[in-house]
Amino acid sequence: MREHNILLDAILGEAGMSHEGLAVRVNQLGQRDSLGLLYDHASVRRWIRDGTIPRGKVPDLICEAISGHLGRRVFPADIGMERSEDGDGTPLATAIDHAAAMWRNDRRPSQSDVRPLEGPAAAMPVFEWENPPDDLDVGRLGGVSHVDLGHVGIIRAARSRYEQMYRAVGGIPVRPRLVAFLDSRAAPLIKGTYDDATGRQLHRSIGGLTALAGVCAYDTDRQGTAQRYFFHALRMAKASGDRGFGGYVIALLANQAMYRGLYRQVIQYTETALRGAAGNLSPALVTDLSTLQARAYARMGDRSGCHASMRQAEDMAARIRPSEEPAETGYVQPGLVDVQHAEALRSLGDLTAAQAYAEQAVAAPGTHQRGRVHRLATLATILVGQGDAEHAATVGGAMLDLAEGMESRRISDRIAGVRNAVCAASDGTAARELSERVTDILGVPLL
16 A cells, blocks of 8 residues: 555645545546546545555646646646656655655644554665765755755754653643644745755754654654654755764664564664664764664563673763763663663563662663653562562652653553553552552543
């Protein structure tokens, strides 16, 4: 099955044409050309929903119909019906059009999630990032906006602001605001006029904001949408020429694959990042990629692979200099390695060592609030496994104190997981109190 044709969907919205209106106009143009077409609104819906491309010259007639409404010439590539395959990866202009169309579509309150890509389709964007050809000139002419480095600075500041909001309150309330910013402020810039040097920085900054939108979508459990954001960010990373940033985006893809239980894909992604951006990855990013590898190996039962990746992570963590790190790796804070190692060792059944790492992670200073919630959840779960459910309930209470006010599917999942584990192991006072508090929190629906 082909991908949902977001380009056609978006350009119809821009033109103010209904599905029925487009079908009628295409039929009229076909009658002019003696084609005898009989399309209706359901036909247009299939073109969009299933990404089907009608035969013959119909795509050209669709372009002609839409061009008349927009007052400018529209080409098959603009409506997602370009059949030619050049074998050289996704052209940058096409990738940007797809990204902008996605931002526009994602602002719709009723916009549903899409199915995550799997298999070769999930590997191709990463392959294209790693392999030639590179973008020789990302400059753009003809856009309404004339972009300079001041605009780049605005995008960077926005990413920092939205990341702080995400850390404090979760992805559910932040995502619509961030997507609206991408559509209203970033899209006109990336489709504007700029030279190569400015364009590379612009793609780097908007790529960072796009990746964060993917993180927020992931946090709201819109996994297919999150994956698409990450793929768009990765294409912008290639255009920027910043291999380290590309490695960061692949780390996000690996983290998502870890959540989805695709452990071999985690290894594939992390190895690609470490290989494709060799010499350009910061110590914090290598640390994160190595901890992800350790957890994946542990889930696959590969003890030696897990321990080797754990050692690599610890070696690289000692080299981290926060002032020299890119903005995106700020999540690699003291204690992150410890909590990831705790999760890996828990999967291997080494609960005593896992508990020691989890306690070190909780005790680490300077951790943002969201990170502390996850660390307490890990410790509580390990304590249950150690037979200390009452202590786990107390730790769970501290977790709830920090999670108050956060709107996040991932945080809700962690809270429910701790509650279920504690209550399955104990019916003591602390466990009952924890259960009551969790019921109060999870009883409020997350929109």
